[in-house]
Amino acid sequence: MKRNVFAFCSFFELNFDSSAFHDRRFVKVKKVLKSVLVVTFIAGGIIAFASTGTAEANNAVGVAATRTLYRQHCGECHGNDGKSNTKKGRETEASDLTDPGVKGNANDKNIRIITNGKGEMPGFKRKLSPSQIASVARYIKTL
Numbered sequence: 001m002k003r004n005v006f007a008f009c010s011f012f013e014l015n016f017d018s019s020a021f022h023d024r025r026f027v028k029v030k031k032v033l034k035s036v037l038v039v040t041f042i043a044g045g046i047i048a049f050a051s052t053g054t055a056e057a058n059n060a061v062g063v064a065a066t067r068t069l070y071r072q073h074c075g076e077c078h079g080n081d082g083k084s085n086t087k088k089g090r091e092t093e094a095s096d097l098t099d100p101g102v103k104g105n106a107n108d109k110n111i112r113i114i115t116n117g118k119g120e121m122p123g124f125k126r127k128l129s130p131s132q133i134a135s136v137a138r139y140i141k142t143l
């Protein structure tokens with residue numbers, strides 16, 4: 001019996017406590033961890049890339065939709081190019097939206113003007129939602 005216990009212990013000593021075994025195991029664990037990390041990074045990269053693509057696509061749709069809104073609601077006076085060189089623009093003396101002075105307007109100010117109107121310009125609070133107004137305000141900065 002004693003012998004058996006000794007044999008049992010030495011079996012474990014040999015197999016689990018030998019430093020060679022530990023080293024091999026450690027190397028193996030390190031290898032596995034390394035592959036897990038590599039896979040995680042690649043997967044993360046793919047996900048990040050895919051979501052950037054989606055964000056860009058969404059943004060592109062947003063810009064296109066906003067351009068359409070601008071052309072529908074503002075183009076008559078301010079022109080598609082924002083220079084207000086249109087019949088109605090001249091009649092109402094609409095501001096040139098590409099003018100550096102106007103470009104320098106704070107976004108909040110433009111949002112207020114677009115929402116409530118100013119002088120000959122009508123307000124758009126009944127025609128456009130607050131988020132559409134915010135998008136249009138951002139859009140005119142790009143004209």
Ligand code: HEC
Nearest residue numbers: 073074077092093094095102110113114118119120121136
């Ligand atoms: C009926 C013509 C008309 C339409 C439509 C119109 N505007 Fe105007 N807009 C004007 C006029 C006129 C002014 C100048 C107001 C003033 O200073 O008395 C003006 C001024 C502005 C200003 C302020 C510029 C400054 O002088 O600081 C912004 C910004 C602006 N418009 C954006 C828009 C946007 C965006 C739309 C569409 C959602 C729009 N406008 C639709 C006529 C118009």
